[in-house]
Amino acid sequence: MSLLEVRDLVVDYRMGTTVVHALRGVSLEVDEGQFIGVVGESGCGKSTLGTAVVGVLGPPGFIVGGSIRFRGVELVGLDAAQRRALRHRGLALVPQAGMNALNPVRSIEGHFRDVLAGTGVRHRAEVRARAVSLLEQVALAPSVLRSYPHELSGGMRQRVALALALALEPQLVVFDEPTTALDVLVQRSVVDTIRSLQQARGFAAIFISHDIGLVASLASRVDVMYAGEVVEAGPTERVVARPLHRYTEALLGCYADPRAEEVTVRGIPGSPPNLVAQIEGCAFAPRCGVASDECRCPLPTVTLDDQWARCVHPAVAVEGRSR
Numbered sequence: 001m002s003l004l005e006v007r008d009l010v011v012d013y014r015m016g017t018t019v020v021h022a023l024r025g026v027s028l029e030v031d032e033g034q035f036i037g038v039v040g041e042s043g044c045g046k047s048t049l050g051t052a053v054v055g056v057l058g059p060p061g062f063i064v065g066g067s068i069r070f071r072g073v074e075l076v077g078l079d080a081a082q083r084r085a086l087r088h089r090g091l092a093l094v095p096q097a098g099m100n101a102l103n104p105v106r107s108i109e110g111h112f113r114d115v116l117a118g119t120g121v122r123h124r125a126e127v128r129a130r131a132v133s134l135l136e137q138v139a140l141a142p143s144v145l146r147s148y149p150h151e152l153s154g155g156m157r158q159r160v161a162l163a164l165a166l167a168l169e170p171q172l173v174v175f176d177e178p179t180t181a182l183d184v185l186v187q188r189s190v191v192d193t194i195r196s197l198q199q200a201r202g203f204a205a206i207f208i209s210h211d212i213g214l215v216a217s218l219a220s221r222v223d224v225m226y227a228g229e230v231v232e233a234g235p236t237e238r239v240v241a242r243p244l245h246r247y248t249e250a251l252l253g254c255y256a257d258p259r260a261e262e263v264t265v266r267g268i269p270g271s272p273p274n275l276v277a278q279i280e281g282c283a284f285a286p287r288c289g290v291a292s293d294e295c296r297c298p299l300p301t302v303t304l305d306d307q308w309a310r311c312v313h314p315a316v317a318v319e320g321r322s323r
């Protein structure tokens with residue numbers, strides 16, 4: 001049994017009569033201690049997936065189908081109190097580094113007090129000792145406890161968010177674009193901290209990013225999302241070196257290897273589809289250079305070793321093809 005099993009997850013955002021179909025049947029698995037990446041362009045549903053998994057998706061977002069099993073327990077359909085209890089027993093979210101990840105009028109110590117209260121740690125001295133130890137693990141000084149979020153740099157706030165997530169002693173951490181708002185050097189040092197914490201503590205992780213290069217440096221497996229679906233998945237090295245789906249191929253073309261002799265970066269023409277409309281067949285077809293009429297019909301799943309994609313015209317010769 002996997003630590004996390006997501007099956008055919010469907011999530012809509014409902015605003016009056018408008019419905020955005022943000023997740024259109026997403027399935028993925030994460031094993032104990034496994035580090036997976038979820039990549040895709042803005043608006044493809046990555047954050048929706050992350051918030052649904054940790055149980056913090058709220059109106060106007062609704063799970064309308066599918067299943068999320070964590071350690072064999074079905075999370076879909078739990079009430080808020082049950083979800084909260086479960087979060088304190090193994091699931092944590094590290095959101096983007098922005099100010100809104102932390103309460104601007106609460107000191108950092110106050111944040112630790114709130115989070116640790118949920119784990120039964122309430123005595124002031126104990127809260128302080130745990131917080132100092134957690135801050136140390138993310139390379140922050142104890143004096144940070146007295147600070148308010150606006151007094152810290154973006155990188156420091158991101159480290160605080162990381163320490164707060166670790167306070168829950170999670171078995172699975174969802175990192176939602178944790179370094180997007182940071183400059184490149186700070187980004188690198190936060191990523192190094194995430195990597196070494198994961199190795200030391202052995203938690204499983206879902207690292208959400210639009211940057212497939214960054215994900216490749218961290219995750220052993222990657223799921224590529226487009227328009228609310230996983231369109232390709234497999235071991236990261238294989239997906240990066242030999243993408244099957246034309247969208248993954250295009251996404252990889254957007255990132256340059258700075259060590260390459262000749263650097264060419266291509267954008268992807270057009271933009272992702274509007275998720276209000278129903279989509280028939282491959283959502284990437286209108287932007288794909290090799291699309292045909294078949295791409296507007298139900299799609300085959302093509303496989304090569306332990307990599308798969310839902311694509312009519314895979315970028316390399318495949319071994320298997322099934323409907």
Ligand SMILES: Nc1ncnc2c1ncn2[C@@H]1O[C@H](COP(=O)(O)OP(=O)(O)OP(=O)(O)O)[C@@H](O)[C@H]1O
Pocket residue numbers: 013015020022040041042043044045046047048049060061210275
């Ligand atoms: N609170 C909301 N209300 C209405 N629509 C939403 C809401 N949150 C997300 N959406 C819509 O759901 C779809 C998926 O959004 P989501 O934020 O999950 O994508 P994403 O891949 O995480 O994008 P980004 O990288 O920009 O955060 C988009 O069409 C988005 O506009």
